[in-house]
Amino acid sequence: MAGDRSFSSLRLARCDRSAVRTLLSFFLAFLFTCLSLTATAQLPGSEPKAFEPVIPDFSAPSADWWTGWTEASAEERQQWLEALTKAWQEWRKSLPDEKKLQARAESISQSLKGIEATWQRQKEYQKVPVLPDVEFPENPDIMDWAKADAAITRGRQRLLSLQLEARQLDQTLDQSINQLRKQVILLREARDGAQKDSAALALLLTQINHLNILEQREMLEEFLGNWQGKIDHAESQLQRMLDRLQYSAEATKALEKDVKKQLDAIEKIGASRTSIQGSPELTTDPVKNLQKDLTLMQLEVDLIEAHLKKRKAELLLSINSVLQQGQEGEKDRQMVVSRDLLETASTMIEGTSRELNLRQRQVSAWRGEEGEEETDLSRWWGYFERIDSGLDRAEDLVKDIQRYEAAQLSVYKEQQGWWATVRERTGFMFEQIYKHWRQLADFQLLIIAQNPITLRDIAKIIFVMVCAWLISSLVRRFLNRMVRKNHASESSMYTLGRVLHYSIIAIAIVVVLSMLGLDTSKLAIVAGALSVGIGFGMQAIFSNFISGLILLFEQPLRVGDLVELESGVFGRIRDINVRSTRITTRDNVDILVPNTEFVAGRVINHTLDDPVRRIHVPFGVAYGSDPDLVREAAMAAAEHVNITHTDWKRKTEVWLMEFGDNSLNFKLVVWINSNMVSPLGDPYAMYNIELLREFNEKGIEVPFPQRDLHLRSWDAPLPITRHSPK
Structure with missing residues (x-):
C-alpha cells in the first residue's frame, strides 16, 4: 500500500510539472506576439523616421558611407547632396594651403556640381520628344506611311545611341568600383601627414564621381525604358497604318517624279565619272592623283545613293499600285523582289570604306614627309567626311529598302492573296539559289593546261x-x-x-x-x-x-x-x-x-555448237548375271533420268567392256543435254542412283572384291644343331 501511495504521488507531481510547462509556453508565446506587434505596427498619425544624410569624415572617409545613395529617393538625394556640399565647403576652409591638396579639393567641388549637372541634364532629356512630328492618320496613304517610318527610324537611331551610352557607362561603372577598392587600400597604407590627406581626398573624389556615374546610369535606364515603350507603340501604329493603306493617285505621281529624278541623277553622275576617267591628262603628282581618286569615290558613293533612292521609290510605287489593283480586282501585279542591287550596294560600300581608310592613312603619312608640314590637309579631311557621310546614308538606305520589301510582301499578301504571294516568293527563292549557284560555280579550283577548272566544269564532267x-x-x-x-x-x-x-x-x-x-x-x-x-x-x-x-x-x-x-x-x-x-x-x-x-x-x-554430248557411265555386275537382264535394267535406268537425250541417231547403248577380276564390267553410253544439267549437279551421280535402283528391283547382284586363299601343308623341318669346336 505504501508503494502504491508513493507511485501515485510521483505521478501527480509529474502531471503538475507538465501543466506548469504548458502554461509557461503559452505565456511566452503571447508575450513574444505582443512585442512583435508593438515593434512592427505603426499607429495612425505617427510620423516616419526622418531621413538623415550621411556626412563622411573628409579627413578619413569610410569606404561605405555612400552605399545608401541608391536606396534613397530623389528628394532625399537632393537633401543629401545639399548637406554634403555644405559640409564640404566648411571643412575645405580648414584644409592646408598646399597647391596639390587645393587642386584635388577643387576637383571634388566640381564633382559635386557634376551631380547637379546630371540632374539638370535629366530635366532636359525629359523635354526632348522621342518621335517629333509623327502622325498616324486613320486612312493613311503610302506617303503618310513612309513619313512615319522615317520618323520611327530616327527615333530608333536615337535609342541605339542611348543604349551605346548605357553600355559605356556600365564599363565605366566597373572601372569606378575597381578604382574605389584601390583608393581604399592606398588610404589604409598611407602614413600620417600630407600623404594621408592626399589619399583621403583622392578616395573622396573617387566616391563622389562614382555617385555621379550611378546617377547617370539610373537616368539612362529610365529614359531607355520610356523611349523603348514609345517606339514599340509607334511601331504597332505603323503596322496598323500598313494594314489600312489606301491608294493615292497623288502619291503615284510624286513617286514617279522621284523615280525620274533619280534616273536623271544616275545619268548625270555616270557622265561625270566617264568624263573624269576618260580624261587624257596623265600626271605623276600624288596630290592631283589623290584628288582624282577621291572625286571618283565621291561620285561612286553618290551613284550608289541614287540607285538606292530609286529602288526605295519603286518599292513605294509598287505598294501603291498593288493597292490600286486590289481595288480593281486584278491579280497580276509583280513584286519588286530583286536583291541584286542590295548585294551590289553592300559590296561597293564595304570596298569603298576600305579604300577610304587606305587614302586616310596615305594622307596621314604625308605629315611626316619632309616639306609637307605646311601643306593644308583640311581639304582632304573634307573629302573624307563627305564620302564617309555618303556611305552612312547609303547604309541607312539599304536598311530602309529591306523594311520596304517586308512591307511590300505584307501588302501583297493582303491584297493579292496567299497563293500569288507563295508563287512570287518561290520564284524569287529559286532565282536567288540560281544566282548563288552561278557565283559558286565560277569559283576556280585548279588549272589544267592553262585552262581554269571551276565547279561548273566539275559538274559538267559528272x-x-x-x-x-x-x-x-x-x-x-x-x-x-x-x-x-x-x-x-x-x-x-x-x-x-x-x-x-x-x-x-x-x-x-x-x-x-x-x-x-x-x-x-x-x-x-x-x-x-x-x-x-x-x-x-x-x-x-x-x-x-x-x-x-x-x-x-x-x-x-x-x-x-x-x-x-x-x-x-x-x-x-x-x-x-x-x-x-x-x-x-x-x-x-x-x-x-x-x-x-x-x-x-x-x-x-561442252556447249559450243551442240549442247548434246555423250558420257560413259561404268558399272559392274556379279559373274553369273544375265547380260540381257543387265542391259534391260541399264536402259530403264537411263530412261528415268530427265537429261537423257534420244533420237534416231543418238541412242542409248550398253556395252560389255571386259571380264574383271570380280565382276563383269559394263558401260552405259548415254547422250545428255548439258543445258539441262543443274549447275550444282553431277550427271554420273544421277545415272548411278537409277542403276542401283533398277538392279535392286531386278535382283542383279552388284559385286564386291573377293579373294580365294589356298592352304598347303609341309613336313616338319629337320633340327639343326651347332657343335662348338673342341
Missing part, C-alpha cells in the same frame, strides 16, 4: 559521266529485254552490250578530256607513251585486255557455256569481262580466270 552510265544501262536493259522475248540469243546480246558499254564510256572519257581543255588530237602521243609502259610494266594486264576483246568478238565462249580448262577448272561461264572471266563450279564457287588462259590454253567447251 553530268557527262552519269549520262554515259545511264545510256549504257538503258542499252543493256533493252538488249536483255530482246533476249527475254526470244528476239536474239543471249550470247550475242551480251557481247553487243559489252562492246556498246565500253564504247560509250570511251566516248564519254574523250568528251571529258575535251572539256578539261586537253587536245584530243594528241591522244596518239599519249597512246604511244602508254604502249611503252604496257610493254614493260603492264604486259599482263594488257594481254588480258586483248584476250577479253578476242573472246567478245570471236565468241569461242559465251555466257552460260559449260567449259573445262586445262588447269582442271570445270563449270559454267557467268561473266566475260575485259580482264577476266567468271566461272561458277558445281560447288557454287566463283573462280575468276584470266582471259589469257582461254586464248593461250586448251579449253573444252
